[in-house]
Amino acid sequence: MQTPLELTFRHMDQDDALRALIETRVTQLDALFDGITSCHVTLQPGHNRHRQGNLYEVTIELRVPGTELVVHPTKGDVPAHEHPQVAIRDAFTAMERQLRAHKQRISGEVKQHEGMLQGRIAQIDHAADFGQIATTDNRLIYFHRNAVVDGDFDALSLRDPVELVVNSRDSAIGPQASTVRPIGAQEYEP
Structure with missing residues (x-):
């Protein structure tokens, strides 16, 4: 000192x-x-x-x-x-x-938090209220209309970039997103 x-x-x-x-x-x-x-x-x-x-x-x-x-x-x-x-x-x-x-x-040792999991809409069926997301870690994740933040499901289309949270428990149809948020192309980091 x-x-x-x-x-x-x-x-x-x-x-x-x-x-x-x-x-x-x-x-x-x-x-x-x-x-x-x-x-x-x-x-x-x-x-x-x-x-x-x-x-x-x-x-x-x-x-x-x-x-x-x-x-x-x-x-x-x-x-x-x-x-x-x-x-x-x-x-x-x-x-x-x-x-x-x-x-x-x-x-510079401050821990950086990883960003949310991202992906692109790989399939979407507006009439059946579901879709699938191809994630950046090469998984295919199912999502329902209710998982989309702000209820903007109808505005989603193929190849739209999204952030998502995957439910920790797989459903009967495999991994499922509990939250899906559309993001801009500039926020997407494959």
Whole structure:
């Protein structure tokens, strides 16, 4: 880390054990991501509660090149946060998740979701209310009029590109689409 840890104990006395715990967790963050420029941690007791003790609140502000990652106190009552060590643990766990996500984003490791299955209308019978789609993975999938999004079945014709969702259970006539959506030729990726 380029600048030393800034640690604030607000509305409470400084505690060496809590300071050591926070410093250890910041060191772990620094080992997780090499580009941390600064870190500010604030620990404070929450508002007084009549039936139980104070809930501790932890705020972490972590600066990395190009952005700032922030963990705010947990909304709602988390009874375990009566113990400052638990509040610290939960806040740093949340920051680790944010830091890992940031690291994946900048390294290009963010998982890309596959697009929907696509195909072209291979057969259509408007009078019988069904058709078949030749998919990009070389299957022939049956579909009924009711599977077409927006009820646009009558507008479909041979070779029209579509996106579809195949029902996980095969019907008596083989694989069947549960959803069919017409797409433009520019969206079709064979």
